[in-house]
Amino acid sequence: MTTLLLRLGGPLQSWGTSSRFSRRGTDRVPSKSGIVxxxxxxxxxxxxxxxEELLALRLAVRTEQAGRLERDFQTAARAGERTPISISTRHYLADAVFLAAVEGDPALLEGLQESLRVPHFPLYLGRRSCPPVGQLDQGLRELSCVEALQQEPWRASLWFQKATRRPQVALELVADCEAGEPGAELVRDEPLSFDPRHRQWAWRSVKRHEPVTRDNPEFIENTATVPVTGQGVVDLHDPLGVL
Structure with a gap:
């Protein structure tokens, strides 16, 4: 079995599976529709x-950096007019990072890896206004998608790792599973057609696995703290602590 890893990070992401009319929501993890x-x-x-070829891929997603939910209120009007012709509320994930794993045929995954390095069309994270930042392709692994995510190091942003004052973190992991498997949940985000005249989505089963515990490479174990009257605790950097 072969798995291709993708790091999905950017200022904004939006993975809507239940958007209706003027309200455009986002899920907390990337959708299969968005990744396909x-x-x-x-x-x-x-x-x-x-x-069909892409839908045969098995998907798993690990949350490296949950980000925060942002709401954007948008209006649109015709040129020269002040009355809006459309009003919508759109939701985004800001400063989020995910590690996605797609498992399938090795030849297909090798071709996808090359395509991600030199994409034919612009790539985005759920919506056209959400371009990815950094390198998407994180390489191939000879493991299942779940096993690969259970072994990969933490891929959050460097500033986030430094701000997380813990030696280890627990990362949520969601993956495709068989229908009827204990703990399975149904989500309607498997695209049957992207044709704008007749878009179609199907249900798929996913399962939440035990959180993956990973080391924080930016944790400083010997950070000293001293109390300051009226100001709680202040962190002191010890430049000789490593000695």
């Missing part, structure tokens, strides 16, 4: 092209 769309764009597939 990203891979299809990298390959140069059109919206009307078949997706």
């Amino acid at each position: 769309g990203l891979l299809a764009a990298a390959q140069g597939r059109r919206r009307t092209d078949p997706l």
Whole structure:
């Protein structure tokens, strides 16, 4: 079995699976629809092209950095007019980072890896206004998607690792599973067609695994603290602490 790892990070992301009318929501983890769309764009597939090959991939996602929920209120009006013709509320994840693993045919994954390095169409994290930051492709692993995410080091942003004052972190892991498996949940985010004339999604089963415990490489074990009257506790950096 072979797995391709993707690091999904950027200022904004939006992975909506239940958006309706003027309200555009986002899930807390990337959707399969969004990741399949990203891979299809990298390959140069059109919206009307078949997706069976990509839908056969098994998906798992680990949350490296949960980010925070942001809401954007948008209006649009015709040129020269002040009355808006559309009003919408859109939700985004700000400063979030995820590690996604897609498992499948080795030849297909090798081709996807090359496409991600030189994508045919622009890539984005759920919406066109959300471009990725950094290198998406994190390499191939000869493991299942769940096993790969259980072994990978923590991939959060450097500033976030430094701000997390713990030696270890527990990272949430969600993966595809068989229907009826204990603990399985149904989500409607498997794209059958991206054709704008007839978009279709199907249900898939996912399971929340035990959180993955990873070391924090930026944790400073010997940080000293001293109390300051009226100000709680102040951290002191000890430049000779390593000695």
